[in-house]
Amino acid sequence: MGNFIKKEPKSFGYALEGILFAFKTQVNxxxxxxxxxxxxxxxxxFGFSKFEWLILLLSIxxxxxxxxxxxxxxxxxxxxxxxxxxxxxxxxxxxAGLVLLISVFVFVIxxxxxxxxxxxxx
Numbered sequence: 001m002g003n004f005i006k007k008e009p010k011s012f013g014y015a016l017e018g019i020l021f022a023f024k025t026q027v028n029x030x031x032x033x034x035x036x037x038x039x040x041x042x043x044x045x046f047g048f049s050k051f052e053w054l055i056l057l058l059s060i061x062x063x064x065x066x067x068x069x070x071x072x073x074x075x076x077x078x079x080x081x082x083x084x085x086x087x088x089x090x091x092x093x094x095x096a097g098l099v100l101l102i103s104v105f106v107f108v109i110x111x112x113x114x115x116x117x118x119x120x121x122x
Contacts, residue, residue, distance in 0.1 A: 022071050028099075029067045036060035039110060046117040056113060059106040066102045070095045 022029045043056050073095040077088045 018068070022068055026067065026071055029064070029071070032063050032067055032103075036064065039114075042114065042117075046114070048113070052113055055109060059109050063099070063103055063106050066099045070099045 023033065039056060039060065043053060048056065074092055077091050081088050
């Protein structure tokens with residue numbers, strides 16, 4: 001148990017370093033983070049139910065998780081090869097496609113969550 005307690009703070013620190021790296025270096029991560037914050041503020045203003053909050057927070061998290069994974073894949077591919085290789089490009093494209101696909105679905109989920117509240121204002 002003592003070994004676990006000694007190692008875990010370092011692990012959390014490394015994880016935070018990774019998130020901060022993505023925030024500092026990845027424009028898309030910052031955009032997605034701030035869009036998620038804006039959506040959360042609107043959800044608070046609209047008085048989302050617990051279920052709506054659950055769906056919203058899971059959706060925001062999924063996009064941010066995907067962007068972190070995409071960044072990791074891109075860095076790993078860059079580390080593996082300096083040359084432009086068709087398979088390296090495909091790996092990067094697949095990783096970016098994953099983020100795009102998730103983002104499109106989350107956008108649709110956002111429309112479904114926010115539309116009823118926005119339509120009540122009209």
